[in-house]
Amino acid sequence: MAKEYHPENPELAEILDSFKNSRELGTMAVKSAHEAGKVIIGSFCQYAPMEIINAPGFCNFSLCGLNYDPPVPLAETKLPANLCPLIKSSYGNVLGDYCPFAHYADLVVGETTCDGKKKMYEMLAEMKPMYVIHLPNNPDWERSLEAWRDELEKFRKELETRFNVTITDDDLRRTIKISNEERRQQARIYELGKFDPPAITGMQMRSVMSSVYYLIDKEEKVQKMTHMVDLLEEAWREGKGPYKPDEHPPRILISGAAIEGVKEKTLEIIEDLGGAIVCYEGCCGISNMRRPIDETKDPMTALAEKYLDVPCAVMSPNQRRYDQFRDTLDEWKIDGVISVTVHSCLPFGIESHTLGKICEEKGVPFMHLLTDYSPGDEGQMRTRIEAFMEMLH
Amino acid sequence: MNFVGIDMGSTCSKLVALNEAKEIVYKEVVPTGWNCVETAETLLSHLEAQGIPKDAFRSVATGYGRVSIPFADKCITEISCHGKGAVAIFDEPDFTLIDIGGQDTKVIEIKGGSVKNFYMNDKCSAGTGRFLEIMAGTLGVDLNKLCELGRQSQNHVSISSMCTVFAESEVISLIGRGTDKADIAYGIVESIANKVKSQMGRVSSDPAHLRLSGGLCEVPFLLELLSEKLGGEVKTDPLARYAGAYGAALFASELK
Numbered sequence: 001m002a003k004e005y006h007p008e009n010p011e012l013a014e015i016l017d018s019f020k021n022s023r024e025l026g027t028m029a030v031k032s033a034h035e036a037g038k039v040i041i042g043s044f045c046q047y048a049p050m051e052i053i054n055a056p057g058f059c060n061f062s063l064c065g066l067n068y069d070p071p072v073p074l075a076e077t078k079l080p081a082n083l084c085p086l087i088k089s090s091y092g093n094v095l096g097d098y099c100p101f102a103h104y105a106d107l108v109v110g111e112t113t114c115d116g117k118k119k120m121y122e123m124l125a126e127m128k129p130m131y132v133i134h135l136p137n138n139p140d141w142e143r144s145l146e147a148w149r150d151e152l153e154k155f156r157k158e159l160e161t162r163f164n165v166t167i168t169d170d171d172l173r174r175t176i177k178i179s180n181e182e183r184r185q186q187a188r189i190y191e192l193g194k195f196d197p198p199a200i201t202g203m204q205m206r207s208v209m210s211s212v213y214y215l216i217d218k219e220e221k222v223q224k225m226t227h228m229v230d231l232l233e234e235a236w237r238e239g240k241g242p243y244k245p246d247e248h249p250p251r252i253l254i255s256g257a258a259i260e261g262v263k264e265k266t267l268e269i270i271e272d273l274g275g276a277i278v279c280y281e282g283c284c285g286i287s288n289m290r291r292p293i294d295e296t297k298d299p300m301t302a303l304a305e306k307y308l309d310v311p312c313a314v315m316s317p318n319q320r321r322y323d324q325f326r327d328t329l330d331e332w333k334i335d336g337v338i339s340v341t342v343h344s345c346l347p348f349g350i351e352s353h354t355l356g357k358i359c360e361e362k363g364v365p366f367m368h369l370l371t372d373y374s375p376g377d378e379g380q381m382r383t384r385i386e387a388f389m390e391m392l393h
Numbered sequence: 394m395n396f397v398g399i400d401m402g403s404t405c406s407k408l409v410a411l412n413e414a415k416e417i418v419y420k421e422v423v424p425t426g427w428n429c430v431e432t433a434e435t436l437l438s439h440l441e442a443q444g445i446p447k448d449a450f451r452s453v454a455t456g457y458g459r460v461s462i463p464f465a466d467k468c469i470t471e472i473s474c475h476g477k478g479a480v481a482i483f484d485e486p487d488f489t490l491i492d493i494g495g496q497d498t499k500v501i502e503i504k505g506g507s508v509k510n511f512y513m514n515d516k517c518s519a520g521t522g523r524f525l526e527i528m529a530g531t532l533g534v535d536l537n538k539l540c541e542l543g544r545q546s547q548n549h550v551s552i553s554s555m556c557t558v559f560a561e562s563e564v565i566s567l568i569g570r571g572t573d574k575a576d577i578a579y580g581i582v583e584s585i586a587n588k589v590k591s592q593m594g595r596v597s598s599d600p601a602h603l604r605l606s607g608g609l610c611e612v613p614f615l616l617e618l619l620s621e622k623l624g625g626e627v628k629t630d631p632l633a634r635y636a637g638a639y640g641a642a643l644f645a646s647e648l649k
Binding site for chain 1: 457469470471472473497507508509510511513597
């Protein structure tokens with residue numbers, strides 16, 4: 001069964017409880033931001049830098065679709081069925097007006113990450129005001145950085161003109177400082193998984209991560225996360241973590257993308273079967289959080305450097321991801337890696353092969369689960385996860 | 394005390410009963426049918442008829458219907474059970490086991506007598522026993538006949554679609570073109586062998602140590618084609634069909 005926190009720590013239980021329903025939190029957050037007259041930006045990947053969006057006080061909400069029904073079947077009336085479910089779900093949510101974030105968005109910002117998204121943005125532009133940032137794919141070239149810095153500068157100007165605001169370097173320095181602190185605290189949440197036994201479960205990591213996203217007031221967000229991690233560390237020291245002090249569950253690293261949309265049939269089952277997810281790698285994983293923005297440099301250059309350095313699978317070559325993956329295996333003392341990717345997510349699907357090779361080299365068991373938002377493969381997913389856990393024992 | 398292993402697959406349910414000395418005292422295959430719980434009861438009554446009443450054995454259930462066997466003491470996945478059973482049947486510690494089942498095909502890498510890695514197809518039925526059954530149905534023959542027909546093929550054709558639904562249309566259009574039945578049959582069996590070959594690429598395997606378990610191990614032509622495609626003789630054993638149930642029974646004998 002999924003691990004719950006000890007009830008004798010009411011403060012911790014309350015904080016964790018407050019993070020349980022991220023969808024509701026998000027809906028309330030976007031409504032109140034809209035009612036307060038704030039500019040609302042809908043975005044997809046982190047390559048749309050939140051520091052630039054937040055600098056003039058705009059709010060940023062993710063439009064990544066995480067559910068199957070109703071958006072996916074609706075999207076399939078226009079998009080190819082064999083497209084990644086995240087892209088279909090995101091598009092279907094706008095098409096059917098199911099998504100409160102897209103509904104209130106004054107501007108939707110996309111970036112040229114994967115082919116499916118790029119082409120979907122062209123169709124999204126028929127329904128919403130759309131701006132696409134051009135992301136270079138080779139992170140090692142000097143000219144990629146120059147082009148990327150220019151693109152970000154263009155994006156900053158776009159926001160200034162479109163909404164009649166000024167974004168100063170000082171505004172950027174302020175948002176950079178707070179977002180660095182935010183990433184530091186998010187990294188600490190994943191670092192709770194380094195404890196033996198872990199001081200947090202993998203499912204708790206997910207619900208906290210997806211909920212804190214909707215705390216619009218960044219100062220409050222950082223404060224709340226810091227306090228929560230402190231409490232979790234304290235509970236662990238008192239032997240009151242989610243696992244008994246002498247429990248040593250197999251330590252699992254989850255790698256991949258779009259996992260939020262398939263967590264019930266993958267992550268939840270892993271932990272139900274006695275595995276402990278101690279860290280996440282890939283989209284929304286540790287890689288971004290461990291890459292702070294240089295606060296001493298010119299802010300636009302520092303932003304460009306940071307985001308070009310984020311090793312999403314759309315980058316090629318993507319040595320940065322493999323290096324960090326190797327380090328994560330050691331640092332978190334990983335017993336097994338499960339790569340979770342969704343159908344037609346080609347960049348992450350292909351890189352999964354290299355991750356498998358690294359694991360083989362390091363003697364860490366590895367499994368690739370390929371799934372979809374659509375139901376019907378829960379039984380097969382369970383059998384594979386169960387067999388993998390049996391193999392680890 | 395007896396030890397019973399039940400492997401409830403999507404098509405057939407296999408049962409193996411061992412005595413205290415871990416020798417096989419009874420084994421059988423029955424169709425799973427549409428009701429797993431009823432099938433489990435049938436197996437239980439057969440055991441009783443063999444003089445193995447309910448309170449005289451410990452059991453482990455495996456296969457996709459493993460959770461529907463109310464009297465089982467434990468459920469263990471078919472990956473682990475096939476691995477354990479095959480190690481005992483083939484009596485060797487290192488080999489690659491191919492199991493072509495009704496709804497999935499597994500490639501299991503065995504090292505030092507235990508499962509080291511495995512690969513399983515996803516929810517698509519391409520390359521599974523079900524695929525062969527559907528194709529045999531399209532040609533109006535049964536599965537064994539399909540494979541025997543394939544052996545007689547003079548002009549090989551290939552079925553390129555990986556998806557069962559598309560492959561079926563491909564077969565129908567070959568029939569429409571008047572292609573010889575034996576040649577189509579060859580194409581169908583070959584497509585299974587090709588699918589297994591691509592799955593093999595996902596685990597490390599030594600062509601000198603390939604073993605086949607599951608319902609199709611009694612089909613000689615499939616073994617021949619598999620051996621040809623994989624570049625090494627694929628060996629099997631009359632007991633290999635029971636590998637999962639046998640492994641489950643062995644696990645049952647280790648239950649505390």
